[in-house]
Amino acid sequence: MNDEVATDHGRPTPFLGEEEVSKISPLSWKVGHGGDYTQGKNGRLTSHRLLWEEEGSSAWRCIRLDRIRDTEIKSSWFHGRKVVLQPSTPTDAPPISLRTAESELDALHSHVTAALQQAVWKVHGYQLQSNVGGLSRVLRRQEGRMQQQEETVREALNDLQALRQNANQMAEMARHLSRSYSSGNAAGGAEQAEKDELSQLMVDYGLADATLLQKASRSASGDDYYQHLAHDLGAFVQRVLAKSVTNSSAPEASTTDQPMSDAEGDDAAVAAAQNGGISGGNGMLLLHDLFCLFNRWKGTELISPEELLTAMQMACDDPSQGLRLRRFANGRVLAVHSADMDDDRMAATLVALIERTAGRNGGMSASQVAAALKCSVSLALLQLQAGEARGHLVRDDTVQGLYFYRNFFFDDAK
């Protein structure tokens, strides 16, 4: 009874003189009295037929209206109302039942009735409009494609809306639950486990804030992802820092204990560093740069900035890693450096670098230092400013630039 439909670029090819009457969404149908309804999408009624796209495949099917004798609305006690189409031939053919949204059922019925009365198909018959050529064909195809695109967009947005409603409820409940938990008293063992599970769930659903992220990471949460991440990250930072210290070939820095691990990983890290044009300058690394380096090194399964920060904090809390997290410029900038590096040593390295490059009386700007240390200008400037604060360096703010010199008064004071 229902035929396959000839399509043209995913859109049903219209018959001569066929016009669209209405869209029917959602649509489900069945033939005969028993059995289940089958879902269809993009349902529409034209002057010639009833069309829909099969759920799951992109095939279109239709019921030709010239084969329908009559239509009526039937209601059943249990299942609500439906539109029933009675085929004209043969006389004992099983009826076709259609269901759509309750609010659209009457409209569907009246539209089908009107189309049956008008019987537009009698003018041209069922002749495919395939002989259209040239520009109009191209235009029509284009139009069809646009219409299809628009439809999929609408469908996607509807789904998004539905998801939003669901997510909204979920988020509300999760927040409520976490509030009641946090206002509660100190929890016992079983309750603590539940709390951990809840905070893990919150993290998974993106409902967590930074403190919760950390808490979830600390708790025994099924797998110890963060522990592994902190470990990997710590080892990676140490390799990069060790490399940068040997690069700057400062005599003072050679005492740094270098836990060199597998040469393969080391090579990869350094290759990544060179590729991105960044490395840890003077035994220190900005977290921004670390984010780039580490993700480049990983290649797949990148980590988010939040995860990097949490894991880095964990790595720095672990004394065996020997790393420190440092905030510069009122906490606006975050950097990581090895635990045995302090401002005085850092400044001494800078003084040595300036003397080596610019001579005993010369000065260097932040960008020159950055180029020499192969680090970012921000990091170079932060280090120079820290050195100035400790008294090792003095600045000369000129029109040509901001230059840093060795502080001879400091040497005399010693």
Added chain:
Amino acid sequence: MRRGVGAARFAREKERDTRFEAVASQLTATRVAQAREHFDSFRLKLQEFALKHRDRINKDPVFRQKFCEMCAAIGVDPLISSRGFWSRLLGVGNFYSELGVQVLTICMATRPQNGGILELSECCHRVRRLRGNLAPPIDEGDIERAIERVAVLGHGGITVMKRRGKTTILSLPDELNPDQTIVLDLAHEKGHVSCRQLNEAFAWTKERSMAVLMVFLREGLVWVDTQVTAEEGGEALYWFPSLALSRLEEDDE
């Protein structure tokens, strides 16, 4: 007569407390169980959604924007963890982490030319070129979002400045002061500024203008053109390379 004093009263109160506790813990347990049920059903919904629209999120910037708006509206942050359901099902977390790395790399790579001032549209253009044609398309909103994500690592490294409908990505070691900011605003119009322009726009003295321009020059943010013909004013022009380039592209379009 006073009643219920002594051991009996304490025993009674203790018993009452334990009963309360039992009821309370039962209540919480039910609530958690219910929550888990809701979470599970939501996960199913999300899976369904992912199955149907995952490609669209990764390929269609407009839809991705809508998706992010939805998440923002309900207070869900799908990017907080690259191991959460959102990222695993929809791949959005990875998408923005990757983009963040690319944007940071571009800022660093172009610093020798622009000193750390990069027009958003130019950044977008460069990111597209870096990613190639096969990668899912991105738009300027994506770049802004990626930069926002990176901001948790400290605000100093890279910031987005929005002024008068123009968006600029700044990766400067220092913040701009108010004078510098309005000079940058003016530079958006033509891609360059001069002392005379500053005088006309803000009635600044030559000294005040030069103070700002010299800082820009020193930090490598501007290129100076001293060979300016008389009809163009005959005065040195200070060009912001990224702004001038993006203006050229606008004119081409």
